Each structure stands twice: as structure tokens, then as C-alpha cells.
Amino acid sequence: MPAAYERYLVPAVFRPFADDLAARVGALRPRRVLELAAGTGVLTSGLLAAVPSAEVVATDLNEAMVAFGSARVPGAVWRQADAERLPFSDGGFDVVVCQFGVMFFPDRVAAYREVRRVLAPGGRFLFNTWGPLDTHGFGEALQAGLERAFAVDPPQFLRTVPHGYGDPSVVAADLAAAGFTVEEGLELTLEGRAASAADVATGFLGGTPVRAAVEQRGDDVAAVRATVIEEMTARLGPGPVSAPMTAYVFLGAV
Numbered sequence: 001m002p003a004a005y006e007r008y009l010v011p012a013v014f015r016p017f018a019d020d021l022a023a024r025v026g027a028l029r030p031r032r033v034l035e036l037a038a039g040t041g042v043l044t045s046g047l048l049a050a051v052p053s054a055e056v057v058a059t060d061l062n063e064a065m066v067a068f069g070s071a072r073v074p075g076a077v078w079r080q081a082d083a084e085r086l087p088f089s090d091g092g093f094d095v096v097v098c099q100f101g102v103m104f105f106p107d108r109v110a111a112y113r114e115v116r117r118v119l120a121p122g123g124r125f126l127f128n129t130w131g132p133l134d135t136h137g138f139g140e141a142l143q144a145g146l147e148r149a150f151a152v153d154p155p156q157f158l159r160t161v162p163h164g165y166g167d168p169s170v171v172a173a174d175l176a177a178a179g180f181t182v183e184e185g186l187e188l189t190l191e192g193r194a195a196s197a198a199d200v201a202t203g204f205l206g207g208t209p210v211r212a213a214v215e216q217r218g219d220d221v222a223a224v225r226a227t228v229i230e231e232m233t234a235r236l237g238p239g240p241v242s243a244p245m246t247a248y249v250f251l252g253a254v
């Protein structure tokens with residue numbers, strides 16, 4: 001999964017937002033940065049470039065992601081960690097940052113409390129979340145392909161998990177419940193670009209939990225993939241494709 005994620009999804013979907021978050025962290029001039037849910041390290045490499053003097057500790061729940069990310073971005077200190085149980089002492093970081101990870105945390109308020117515990121006085125928590133699925137051109141096209149491939153019980157992972165925490169008032173309330181002051185909450189729409197709709201389909205079908213959802217349904221995976229690519233190409237066009245993608249960026253202060 002990490003290899004397909006890195007090859008097909010990172011350039012199209014994740015790098016534009018990583019560049020944005022890295023620049024925001026750079027403006028805070030931190031000395032110690034903790035990254036949560038770092039995945040294959042697209043933001044991690046951006047952080048090292050934006051704040052070369054900082055120590056960057058990158059973590060993820062998934063051992064395979066940590067193995068892949070640490071090989072790709074060796075300039076950070078990598079560690080396996082669940083955001084709800086951080087293996088760090090109190091007050092050790094100036095900034096905690098997380099790109100498109102909080103939607104996966106089962107208990108977000110508990111995770112935000114952990115973030116607050118490991119932040120130094122005056123520290124900041126910076127993260128982004130996706131808006132609803134219909135604000136993400138690639139995700140919406142992929143979901144339409146899945147609904148065509150599975151007339152009954154199509155996988156709903158994209159709608160309910162990565163795009164299931166897309167109400168900024170809920171996010172702000174969770175931050176406040178964990179004791180953060182919400183300094184900023186802004187909507188950000190960036191353009192995703194890929195060589196083809198097939199590349200985007202391959203990224204989602206090979207590099208995310210959509211893959212397991214398709215396999216569990218027991219259908220011919222190659223036939224599902226062909227249907228999804230056909231639908232995505234009809235919606236996004238042949239050849240190079242682009243689509244708007246909307247996220248919310250939050251800055252919380254201790």
C-alpha cells in the first residue's frame with residue numbers, strides 16, 4: 001500500500017496541501033516539531049526544507065508507513081505511534097502538525113488532549129482535514145466509479161472516513177473540548193493534477209483502505225478497476241486530469 005500511495009496519490013492529492021502546511025509551520029519558527037500520521041513522509045520532507053534548523057520527529061500508527069517513510073525521508077527521527085497514546089513526555093514540542101490524519105483517529109478529543117500534553121507552553125497544533133466528498137473532484141469521481149461497479153452496497157470508506165469529518169464547526173468544538181484555543185480555521189481549495197484518471201484510480205484502489213473494501217466484496221478486482229477507470233475518465237477527461245480539492249486548515253494554541 002505505501003508504494004502505490006506514494007507513487008499515485010501523493011503527487012496528485014497530498015503534495016499541494018503538504019507544501020501549504022510546511023510553509024505555515026516555517027512561519028512559526030519552531031525548534032522541535034512532532035508530526036502525527038506522517039504516512040510516506042510528504043509533509044515530513046517539506047518540514048525539513050521549511051525549517052532546516054528544527055528537529056522533526058515523524059510518527060504513524062502503521063509500521064509499514066514508518067518503514068517506507070523513514071527510508072524515504074531519513075532526515076527526520078521516525079517512530080511508530082498511535083496519536084491517542086503518544087510515547088513522548090510532557091511539553092517537549094513547539095509545534096505538532098498532522099496532514100489528513102485526524103479523520104482516522106477513533107477518539108479525536110482524546111488525541112487532541114495528547115497533542116496538548118506534549119506541547120510546550122505557547123505551542124501550536126496545526127492540521128488539515130478534508131471537506132465533504134463532493135468538494136473533492138478526484139474522490140467524487142472515484143466514488144461514482146465504485147457506485148457504478150457495485151450497484152448494491154458500494155464501499156463508502158471515502159465518504160465516511162477521510163471525508164467524514166468535514167464540518168469545521170465540529171472540528172473547532174473538538175479542539176475546544178480538548179482545551180485548545182482555536183486561532184485559525186480556514187477553508188483552502190487547491191487543484192489536484194495527475195497524468196490520467198487511471199493513475200488516480202490506481203492510487204485509491206491500491207494505496208488506501210478502498211482496496212480492502214473492494215477485495216472483501218469478492219468481485220473480480222480487475223473488472224472493478226476497469227469500470228472505475230472508465231467512469232473516472234468519462235468525468236475527468238482523457239489524458240492529464242485536474243480537479244479542485246477542498247480542505248480545512250486549523251491552528252490551535254495551548
Ligand SMILES: C[S@@+](CC[C@H](N)C(=O)[O-])C[C@H]1O[C@@H](n2cnc3c(N)ncnc32)[C@H](O)[C@@H]1O
Nearest residue numbers: 014037038039060061062082083099100101104
Ligand atoms: C491519508 S494518510 C495521510 C498520510 C500523510 N500525512 C500524507 O499527507 O500523505 C493517513 C495516515 O494516518 C495514519 N493513521 C491512522 N490512524 C492513526 C492513529 N490512530 N495514529 C496515528 N496515525 C494514524 C495512517 O496509517 C495513514 O498513514
